[in-house]
Amino acid sequence: MNDKKLSTEPYKGVRDFYPENMAEQRYMFEVWRLTAEQFGFQEYNASVLEPAELYRHKTSTEIVNEQTYSFTDRGDRAVTLRPEMTPTVARMIAGRRRELSFPVRWYSIPNLFRYERMQRGRLREHWQLNCDIFGIDDVSADVEIILLANEIFKNFGAENGLHYEIHVSSRRLLEALYDSLTLDKEIRLGVTRLADRKNKMEVDEFKRQMQSIAGETTSVILSFLNADNINVVPETIKDTPAYTEILTLINTMTDLDCQLVFDPTIIRGFDYYTGIVFEVMDLDPE
Amino acid sequence: MNDKKLSTEPYKGVRDFYPENMAEQRYMFEVWRLTAEQFGFQEYNASVLEPAELYRHKTSTEIVNEQTYSFTDRGDRAVTLRPEMTPTVARMIAGRRRELSFPVRWYSIPNLFRYERMQRGRLREHWQLNCDIFGIDDVSADVEIILLANEIFKNFGAENGLHYEIHVSSRRLLEALYDSLTLDKEIRLGVTRLADRKNKMEVDEFKRQMQSIAGETTSVILSFLNADNINVVPETIKDTPAYTEILTLINTMTDLDCQLVFDPTIIRGFDYYTGIVFEVMDLDPE
Structure with a gap:
């Protein structure tokens, strides 16, 4: 003992x-x-x-x-x-x-x-x-999952837009952008990793690092990553299935009274994320 | 992939x-x-x-x-x-x-x-x-715990005496027996380990091994381990607090309509078991 x-x-x-x-x-x-x-x-x-x-x-x-x-x-x-x-x-x-x-x-x-x-x-x-x-292969699965996430927050007494926001993006749309710029695999990886850290970096430092990875394609990439609305992404990717998908998702969710915020800096770490990605952002850290 | x-x-x-x-x-x-x-x-x-x-x-x-x-x-x-x-x-x-x-x-x-x-x-x-x-230092804690175990089995639809039995013994009573025989620490350990395996061994083999550990005290030890009723344990230990404790427990539980079966072969492996020990025995392995 x-x-x-x-x-x-x-x-x-x-x-x-x-x-x-x-x-x-x-x-x-x-x-x-x-x-x-x-x-x-x-x-x-x-x-x-x-x-x-x-x-x-x-x-x-x-x-x-x-x-x-x-x-x-x-x-x-x-x-x-x-x-x-x-x-x-x-x-x-x-x-x-x-x-x-x-x-x-x-x-x-x-x-x-x-x-x-x-x-x-x-x-x-x-x-x-x-x-x-x-x-389920289409966007209806994303609709279900995001509605479920939203319902959980509601069941804890929180209100969308007041206590939290649901930020959404698409890994497929990001790939469509890379395709439009014909970036090679290495560069895609570097851009994706950096984009994932955008909100944790100072703006100038972020630009500098992006320039060193993406060279002359930097301005298009930045205009995508700075888009705060699905309508203002580069015109070159608006004709893709990935764009149609996320546009459908955002509109469907609005119709279902669940507002989404388009946020191209939502990346998610793991390689198995391929389509729609979302995060619920706490607006009130207390 | x-x-x-x-x-x-x-x-x-x-x-x-x-x-x-x-x-x-x-x-x-x-x-x-x-x-x-x-x-x-x-x-x-x-x-x-x-x-x-x-x-x-x-x-x-x-x-x-x-x-x-x-x-x-x-x-x-x-x-x-x-x-x-x-x-x-x-x-x-x-x-x-x-x-x-x-x-x-x-x-x-x-x-x-x-x-x-x-x-x-x-x-x-x-x-x-x-x-x-x-x-809680007294036997009332054991009463509570055993009632709780019994209630769980009842809540699964099982009946005491028909589908299961609650077997009970006392490590303290075992020590009282060893004291009455003035066994040294080594022998106590050997007897306890062997007693724990009694129901998994043939009777003759069990006796033989007990004889080799306990020598001339074997017959008293066997009469204790074979007791199927608290009243028939060796007279030398009936005057101990340990005996009073387990007798009180068994009588109290009977009054509370929860029958216990005295079974001195219930040992439990870990050294921290010191007082009342019990096991619920399944009478219907299917």
Whole structure:
């Protein structure tokens, strides 16, 4: 019995849920669950342990090499604590693709692990709601998912435009822009990475770095990234399916009384984002 | 995109929860939650990651050395995936012992990890309900906990005596027996370990091994371990507080319409079990 020598602190980077914290978490998860189920989503889950190879192709190299919790088990298998849920759900859908009736609407509330520098409100374990639709190819799936996100915020008592905004863009539209400029693969990657950081940089520094990557195409790229309305993007990409798609989405959502803000700086990190991408922006950080 | 080369199987030893499995798990957890809360227990949780040192003193050496998932993190800390919840809840209670109003009734439904040989129905990750009362020293805490266990089985539609039995013993009574025989520490440990395996061994083999450990005290030990009623234990221990305690427990529970079966072979593995111990026995393995 050496209790006095033992620390009562949790492992560095994770937190304890005492009953009062647990009650808050349960309330939050309950709102997520009820809303997801109202939209016809079914809950699934999996273990936090996954074969390490699951992340090798689909997750960003930075996360796999520097931020995962990975180790070798007693049977010499490479194991990773899941840093995100998408590879898991893709694996599970693939495993039953013959038996499932598509479209499939699934949700989960996984805990995820990333070994990264800790910041306020950002520890090494976090929980998130994942909602996925499989088997719908058109923009109606994006409409559903964004409506669901909006409904969750409403169910927490928040109002679109007052407490939060839903910012939307399209990775496909970005590719259409790159096509119109005939950029090669390397440059596309560099421009995308930089664009993702636009709002965290000073304007002049951003321009300088973009110039060094994109050369003479910089002004068109900047006019795209500065567009605050879908109507003012470069004319050269207005004739593409990607443009029609996001225009349809924005108009449909407006008709459904859910306003979207076009924001071409919404990129999302992972390579598997290919179509519509969106983020809900908190207008009131308190 | 090398999807075809990637296995769709989960990591060896854990399972996926497709929506139909998830629905079963949710139903089970919901019965656990509602019953625990009817008894005034509050839910807590913690991360699956714990400092490895938390298990060094309190968990059996076999589990720590051979069955834990342990690794070193990128900051050179020794981490363990929790193999049981008791050290965690003890740590959390210790961390707030000045602020909490005792008695404290807490429950959790943690997932736990043990790297062991897999058997039917026994994988390397499992979920369990943990209910603890802190700050009550007498048998009334055992009464509460056993009533709660019984109520959970009733809420699943099972009947005490028909579908299950609650077997009870006392580690303290076992120690009283050892005291009466003035056994030394080594022999106590050997007898306890062997007694724990009694029902998995042939009678003759069990006697032979007990003889080799306990020598001339074997007959008294066997008469204790074969007692199927609290009244027929050796007379030498009937005058002890431990005997009064378990007798009170069994009588109180009978009065509360919850029959207990005295079973001295109920030992429980961990060293931190010191008083009343019980197990619910399934009478209908289907």
